[in-house]
Amino acid sequence: MDNTDTxxxxxxxxxxxxxxxxxxLIEHLDDFEIRDDDVFIITYPKSGTIWTQQILSLIYFEGHRNRSELVNTCDRVPFLEHSAHKVDHVNRPSPRLFTSHIPYYLAPKGLKNQKAKIVYIYRNPKDVLTSYFHFSNWLVTFEPSDNIEHFMKRFLDGKVMGxxxxxxxxxxxxxxxxxxxxxMMYEEMKKDLRSSVLKISSFLEKELSEEDLDAVVNQATFQNMKLDPQANYDCILKSENWTRTEEGYFLRKGTIGDWKHHLTVEQNERFDRIFQMKMKDFPLKFIWDINEE
Incomplete structure (x- = not known):
């Protein structure tokens, strides 16, 4: 384990x-005991992680849907690899919901029995890069970058969390x-949240009434989450002095195509060349712009 980096x-x-x-935990992750009804949200950072935490919390917990229980989504669907709240995963009641950024090869062996479920959210990498750049400059636990060119180099070298x-x-x-x-593609979730919630709930074998479905969709919109302290992490981060400034929000924009406001023509073309080289045979589709179908 190389721990020489700040x-x-x-x-x-x-x-x-x-x-x-x-x-x-991470040193013994291979043998982490997996239950058949465990559910994992797995993402690359800045790909809709917290959004999906909210969606799963709303699907699984009636008290979250009707606001009768004041529990943060980060506690309902905690990060497996994070130490912040020292969660006792062994004694958590089932079904346990987890969040993680781990790569496939570090996944616990028990996840390969194909009973526990994984929801993997992916997003077009130009928007990931843009969101990650702002996020890293806001939080003190991340290395800041002077400009997006500097961050883009680290992102494309893989020298970032994830x-x-x-x-x-x-x-x-x-x-x-x-x-x-x-x-699940982030951009399709943005374009049709209701259908996406139905697809996720069907995969999880969680049948929702029309009333419950309406509640999930309504409370999982970006604007409603930005106003919901249980869902958006703002109060937690600012109370623990994890932000470099009081200005800003954990949920910044959540838009499709924000990269066009940050990348130069040359940066965009360079990114495209690398993307084509690495992903030309990759079957999953990507949406780069709000008007793209």
Whole structure:
């Protein structure tokens, strides 16, 4: 394990966030006991992780839908590899919901029995890059960048939490037959949240009434989540002094195509060349612009 970096920790070729990592858990992750009804949200950072936490919380917990229970989504669907709240996963009641950025090759062996479920959310990498750039400059636990060119270099070198985006999505997709996994595209979720919630709930075998479905869709919109302290992490991060400034929000924009406001023509063309080289044979589609079908 290489822990020489202030911000990042390299474990078996994958970069975790140094200050957030539960080192003991990650060193024994291969043997982490998986229950048949466990559900994992797995993403590359800045791909709709917190959004999907909210969706699953609303699907599984009536008290979350009707607001009778004031529990943060980060506690309902905690990060497996994070040490922040020292969650006792062994004694959590079933069904347990998890969030994780781990690559496929670090997944617990028990996930390969194809009973526990994984929802993998992916997003066009230009918007991931743009969101990640702003996010890293806002949080003190992440290495800031002077400009997006500087961050783009680190992103394309895989020297960020999550390592190389191309490897993360390729790894999970190419080994999809080893897992019980559903791939969902962030942009399709944005365009038709209701259909996406139905697809996710069907995969999870959680039947929702029309009333419950309406509640999930309504409370999982970006604007409603931005106003909901249980869902948006703002209060938690600011109370623990994890932000470099009081300005800004954990949920910044959530739009499709925001990269066009940040990348120059040359940066965009360079990114496209690398994307084509690494992903030309990749079957999953990507949406780069709000008007794209």
């Amino acid at each position: 911000y990042l920790l390299n474990f078996k070729g994958y970069y975790f966030q140094h200050s957030l990592l539960d080192v003991d 390592s190389l985006w191309f490897d993360h999505i390729r790894g999970w997709y190419e080994h999809r037959h080893d897992f019980n996994i559903l791939f």
